[in-house]
Amino acid sequence: MKARPIAAALAVLGYVIMLVPILFVVASAFTSSSTLSFPPKGFSLQWFGKAAAYQPFTDALVSSLLLAGCATALALALGVPVALGLHRGAIPGRSLLQGLFLSPLVVPELVIGLALYQQLMIGLGQTAFAALLIGHAVLLMPYAVRVTGAALTLADPALEEAARGLGATPWRAFRTVTLPLLRPGVMSAALLGFITSFNNVPLSLLLQSRDFGTLPVTMLDYVQQSYDPVIAAMSTLILAATIIVAVVAERTVGFTRIFGGIN
Amino acid sequence: MFHRPRAGALLLFPGLLLMVLGFAVPSAAMLFAPPGVSPSDVFTRLTKMLTDGYDLQIIGRTLTLGLIVTVVCVVIAFPIASLLARSTSRWAGLWLALAVFPLLLSNVVRSFGWLVILGSNGVMGKIITGLGLAQQAPQLLYTPLAVVLGLVQLFLPLAVVSCYSAVAQVDRGLDDAARGLGASRLRTLWTVVVPLSLPGIVVAATLVFAGSITAYTTPYLLGGSSQRMLATQLFVHANVTVDWAAASATALVMTVLVFALSGIGSAVARAKGRVA
Numbered sequence: 001m002k003a004r005p006i007a008a009a010l011a012v013l014g015y016v017i018m019l020v021p022i023l024f025v026v027a028s029a030f031t032s033s034s035t036l037s038f039p040p041k042g043f044s045l046q047w048f049g050k051a052a053a054y055q056p057f058t059d060a061l062v063s064s065l066l067l068a069g070c071a072t073a074l075a076l077a078l079g080v081p082v083a084l085g086l087h088r089g090a091i092p093g094r095s096l097l098q099g100l101f102l103s104p105l106v107v108p109e110l111v112i113g114l115a116l117y118q119q120l121m122i123g124l125g126q127t128a129f130a131a132l133l134i135g136h137a138v139l140l141m142p143y144a145v146r147v148t149g150a151a152l153t154l155a156d157p158a159l160e161e162a163a164r165g166l167g168a169t170p171w172r173a174f175r176t177v178t179l180p181l182l183r184p185g186v187m188s189a190a191l192l193g194f195i196t197s198f199n200n201v202p203l204s205l206l207l208q209s210r211d212f213g214t215l216p217v218t219m220l221d222y223v224q225q226s227y228d229p230v231i232a233a234m235s236t237l238i239l240a241a242t243i244i245v246a247v248v249a250e251r252t253v254g255f256t257r258i259f260g261g262i263n
Numbered sequence: 264m265f266h267r268p269r270a271g272a273l274l275l276f277p278g279l280l281l282m283v284l285g286f287a288v289p290s291a292a293m294l295f296a297p298p299g300v301s302p303s304d305v306f307t308r309l310t311k312m313l314t315d316g317y318d319l320q321i322i323g324r325t326l327t328l329g330l331i332v333t334v335v336c337v338v339i340a341f342p343i344a345s346l347l348a349r350s351t352s353r354w355a356g357l358w359l360a361l362a363v364f365p366l367l368l369s370n371v372v373r374s375f376g377w378l379v380i381l382g383s384n385g386v387m388g389k390i391i392t393g394l395g396l397a398q399q400a401p402q403l404l405y406t407p408l409a410v411v412l413g414l415v416q417l418f419l420p421l422a423v424v425s426c427y428s429a430v431a432q433v434d435r436g437l438d439d440a441a442r443g444l445g446a447s448r449l450r451t452l453w454t455v456v457v458p459l460s461l462p463g464i465v466v467a468a469t470l471v472f473a474g475s476i477t478a479y480t481t482p483y484l485l486g487g488s489s490q491r492m493l494a495t496q497l498f499v500h501a502n503v504t505v506d507w508a509a510a511s512a513t514a515l516v517m518t519v520l521v522f523a524l525s526g527i528g529s530a531v532a533r534a535k536g537r538v539a
Contacts, residue, residue, distance in 0.1 A: 004448060007342035014339040014423070015358075017416050018365055021376020024386065028379050036379060039386075078278040085274030097275065100282055106525050107290060108477040110494050111514045114501050115293035116285070123298060134285040141282065199369040202479040202494065206501060216371045220480065223375075232379070235372040242368045249367075250360065 022239065029232035036229050047233035057234055060218035067129070067214060068197040071136030072190055078137070079144025080186060084178075086145070087152045102142045109202035112138065117206040128209035135203050140193040147192065151185025188253050195245070294515050297507040309512040318496075322516060325492045328407060329475035332414040336422040336471045337464060339415075344426035345456060349435070362423045365416075370480045374413050377485055381409050405487040413481040418471040425470060429463020430456060462536040469528025473521050493517045 032042030051057060079101075085091065086098060104112065112135055120131040155178065163173035204214045213221075215238075223231055296302045312318040347359050365373060380386050381403040388400025403409060433456055441451040457464070479494040486492065491499075493513060500510035 007346055010339050010342040011346055014343050014419055015361070017339075017412065018362065018419050021380060021416060022365075022368070022373065023376075024379040025372065025376045035384060036382070074281075078281055081274040082278035085271040088271060091271050091275065097279070100287070101278065104286060106473070106521055107286075108494070108514070108517050108521060110477065110479055110497055111293065111518055112286065112290060114497070114510060114514060115289035117501070118293050118298050118507070119289040134281070137281060138286040141278065145278075195367050199371075201370060202477070205479065205498065216369055216480075219371050220483070223378075223484065227378075227382075231375065235369075235375050238369055238372050243364075246360075246364055246367055 025232050025235045026239065029229055029236040031229050031232075034228060036227055036232060047229040048237065051230050051233040051237065054230060054234075056213070056218055056222070057215065060213050060215040063129075063212050064198055064215040067132055067136060068194045070133055071140055071197045072193040074133065074137040075140035075144045075193055076148075076186060076190060079141050079189070080148050080182070082141075083145050083148040083152055083185075087149060088157070098145075101145045104139050105142045109139065109200070110205065113203045113206045121207065128207050128212040131207045132204060132212070132214070135207060136197045136200065139200065139203055140189075140197060143192045143196065144189045147189035148182060148185040151182055151188075155181035184253060191245075191249055191253065195242075294511055294518065297511050300508045300511065304508045305511045305515070308508040309515060312509075312512045312516065321491055321493060321496050324407075324490065325476050325494075326520075328410055328414070328492065329472050331411055332418065332475045333468050333472045335411070335415050336418050337426075337468050340419055340422035340426045340467060341430075341457075341464060343423050345430045345452065347423075348427055348430040349438070359427065362420055365420045366424070370417060370478075371484075373416055374481045374484045377409060377413050377416070378404065381412075381485070404485060405489045407486075407490060409485040410482055410490050410492070413485040414475050414478060417478065417481055418474050421474070422467045422471050425463055425467035426460065429460035429466075432463075433459040462532040465528055465532040465535060469525060469532070472528075473524050476520060476524075477517060493520075 028036055028040055029047055030043050030045070031040030032044035032046070033040070082101060086094060086101075091097060116131045116135045120126040120134065121128065159181070160173050160177050163177045164170065168176070199216060200214070201216045201220065204217050208214070208217055219231060219234060295305060297305070312322075343362060347355050347362075350358075378385075381388075383400070383404070385400075385403070387403055391397050392400050437455050437459070438451055441455045442448070446454070476492070477494055478492075479498065482490065482492040482495050483498075486495065488495075493516065497510055497513040497517065500506050500513055
């Protein structure tokens with residue numbers, strides 16, 4: 001029995017399942033008919049125009065970008081010091097703390113979303129944006145702590161000590177030695193965090209309000225009401241943006257490595 | 264600056280505050296005592312859920328589909344990972360990137376593809392009727408098959424990535440040694456590469472299983488109300504019927520399942536790692 005043909009056949013099947021459905025979405029966005037069907041009838045760009053002019057989508061896009069930016073910044077502002085503290089300080093209960101910071105990867109996101117909906121939005125009367133910001137920052141904490149932590153493990157603590165020995169103040173040693181060593185880790189965590197937040201559905205699902213909704217949830221709502229090529233056009237636009245992000249990420253930090261490293 | 268415990272504690276404090284007040288406390292409150300509901304109500308609803316036919320069917324479906332998705336993902340991802348990790352082709356990097364790329368793409372966009380393929384006007388129905396296999400296109404959407412396909416598409420990249428790093432760290436010289444001693448390719452794979460990369464395979468399986476039983480978007484879009492799973496049922500309790508005792512009970516089942524699974528997964532991975 002030969003292993004190679006079987007492996008190759010399974011590999012082909014895998015790539016078909018991963019990629020072909022995405023191609024169908026793209027193809028059906030260019031149809032000139034008003035139903036989402038395949039093969040597309042005729043060729044037109046009208047659905048792209050309609051998607052770009054549909055206000056709930058444009059509003060939600062702005063909301064999602066704002067949320068992803070703020071949540072990433074908050075998670076890094078809180079998470080990078082945590083990574084430094086866990087790495088360098090002699091902290092009692094260190095593995096327990098580490099477990100707490102990584103646990104949002106395990107707890108179902110829908111559970112976190114419902115918890116914040118009950119406690120923050122209903123209990124404390126907070127806005128959807130506040131609840132989403134806290135929820136997404138929690139969700140991104142594991143990335144901020146672990147990806148930056150991984151960069152720190154590679155950095156030699158002797159370097160900072162050498163700088164101190166040569167007379168640098170603690171702050172200067174940190175700023176000129178440790179911080180540059182951290183930069184790739186922080187950039188990877190930022191990219192990973194932004195994309196994770198932007199694409200999130202389960203956590204955001206219950207934390208929507210009339211004035212603040214995220215794009216993936218708005219798109220899900222749209223499909224439930226009408227099933228037309230606008231949704232395929234919007235998906236194609238998101239795909240195009242994601243490809244640009246992936247190419248830029250590959251050129252700068254190497255997305256295959258980042259995404260390969262996190263799990 | 265960071266060698267004193269007090270400085271370390273100070274660095275941890277803001278992050279810890281977020282995790283406790285924005286995550287641990289609200290989650291615990293929601294799971295055990297949601298607003299206006301006593302813990303005993305949640306417990307009563309939980310026992311009812313574990314004896315009720317309809318709820319048990321949802322739990323059973325969630326676990327069964329999760330298991331099928333896990334097996335399919337590992338069976339497909341391992342060959343992809345071993346072909347890529349052992350390839351000397353200059354295109355291997357591009358193929359790896361193509362397998363990783365979907366991780367960056369919205370789940371909503373990825374699952375929409377199956378609506379176009381499996382929907383009532385979809386390609387698959389046209390192929391089936393076109394080939395004369397059936398008079399009418401069969402119902403494909405909102406079936407277990409649709410959910411499995413959607414979830415396999417969703418989690419394959421994750422499985423490929425985990426298996427790839429597992430296979431890549433197995434010394435290539437061992438393959439060559441086995442082959443040189445006369446083992447067939449399949450035997451080499453089965454007796455050398457698979458056992459040595461088993462911890463990574465177990466990690467992949469755990470991630471896929473845990474992801475499948477908590478996924479929302481794919482079961483919602485492709486399974487609908489006829490293939491309800493724990494996550495979609497939790498959303499109904501939380502947002503449609505607003506039955507918070509039921510929502511907490513469902514959330515408890517889901518959380519316990521995921522934690523048990525992750526615990527078992529990492530224990531098995533560690534044990535296999537020691538043997539290998």
